[in-house]
Amino acid sequence: MKFVVAVKQVPDTAEVRIDPERGTLIRDGVPSIMNPFDTYALEEAMKWRDELGGVVTVITMGPPQAESVLREAISMGADDAILISDRAFAGADTWATSHTLAAAVKELGDVDAVFFGKQAIDGDTAQTGPSVAASLDWPQITFIGKVRELNKDSITAERYVETGTQVVQAELPVVLTILKDANVPRVPSLRGKMKSRKAQIPVWGLADLALTEDETGLNGSPTKVVVTATPEPRTGGQIHEGSTEELVAKLADLLLGEGSEA
């Protein structure tokens, strides 16, 4: 089987801080990590490769330094990796990102399934996977909490939706987005780490993918960010301190007070 996993390098948003005076984002010293949701996608692909045989290729589109997440993926057990990098790819929205990633999947050829994380923690869009599926004209199963079965022709998976679980079967080749419920990612092994150090990671640019500047990066993006702002602070209200009795009396007044039928 030939599996591809799309991973993204992201700033650790839990570490992002806001400058309290100016209310702006402080990027300084925020570490870059593999998008946490992508580790579940990687694990799922490797799990099925271990069972069925084949290769797991990890791809990322990003600046040269994004190579480090590919090496991390190899240390966790991926077979090989490709860095999709070109100045022309910068500033891509999900349309342009997925257009570029889909071109890379086509270039790889004979792929059975592409695995995505549920969403990236910087953009939080969850749009890239389905959009790649559309570019490739493949079926898709999103928000997978459990893959029940995977063979050379089809996949059966549980999609976790608001009201319950949809059990969906789809033909291969297919695009999948994986939730954290699906598995527990393995940690890098010693052998993996050695392999990742030695691995040759090819870089594919605009010309390698036969794309043009008009369909990638900022130019190829139908959407643009025009304003960014820090969320308006919800002004803090009344803070009550005192004995438990006082606090409880006040809380009960407010909860049962005016407007309540009690």
Place this chain on the structure above:
Amino acid sequence: MSGFLEIKDSCTGCGICVKTCPVLALSINDSRKAVVSEDCTLCSICVDSCPFESLAVHHSFGGNKEELARYSGILVLCEMRNGSPDRSTFELLGEARKLSAGEKEVSVLVITDDPSDAAEKLIPAGADRVIMAVHESFQHFSTEPWNSVLTHVINEDMPEIVLAAATTTGRDVMPRVSKSLDTGLTADCTELSIDPDSGMLMQTRPAFGGNIMATIVCDRTRPQMSTVRPGVMKPMDPEPDRTGKIVNLEVTAEMIKNRSKVLEFIPTAGDEVDITEAEIVISGGRGMKDPENFDLLHDLAHLLGGTVGASRAAVDNGWIEYPRQVGQTGKTVQPTTYIAVGISGAVQHRVGMQSSDVIFAVNKDRDANIFEFCTEGFVGDLFEIIPALVKEIKKRRG
């Protein structure tokens, strides 16, 4: 290039902007001025950071005006739940009416196996037109037929705006539609408005884990499409006298082509209301210490007619199930009353509950973040306050 970052003469070379740029495109040159490299993506995060207002982003909006002007009206994708339009659909219709400002026609597309009385509910809720796509195979949501019907309707109707809920359905099919129609899609919007000058849809959404709000436009292509976070927009008060048209769409063999199938649907068990629909949500966090203590919150919820939610820390510890998680990677709730118990108020939690009408917080740490934005904060030990509160409420009610 679709614009540029202007660095004005007032720049002092202080370097603050350099620290905020997420793509490392800014630096300070030898003559102590900021300079920008080709890596700039015009995200405009730096603009806000400059204490001297020396930075400005100028966008050049593209698109052929005549071509764009051929599109008009707003299309809403209806989601059905148990044979009726879901709450999120009513929220979208309320928002569509607001955006329409009485001028744009608002249509709603219903894809279902059982039309029941959907149209009778959607017209009073704001729809001018209800497009019904009815077929026995539309019992469960499935990507390909939904994509085919949507792209067909959009190609025929040419709406300038398309709205869907940012649910597992909207977030599954809309990116597919965006690619099928080669137009932009903005995910999970929490605020929408029409720019009075350009007439463009301004789509605002949280990014970077809720640390910033980005406003996004789709200038060159139509329709402008958004998925909208459930629980944020307000439905309008139903107007029983509103009139509207019902259009029945002919479902073709092409539309029902599908390479996947839903084998089974297993509804979530549970008799309590969904947290997104509850009027009162009482959430527990890491401060709850263990799963048994959640019984305290269930007791309180029972008394107040609310339901129990949780922070991610509580869910990750296995104290309570994931469908109750509030926040960025959980659900967004907008109850009249939100009670946060033993929750610190991290930004990822906050984005899921900050539009509640009233927020109460119980936390023993006076410096907890939650006290910076709650309506009424109570500094104290939850294990004393909550049981005493339950007793007090019972006593007052006699």
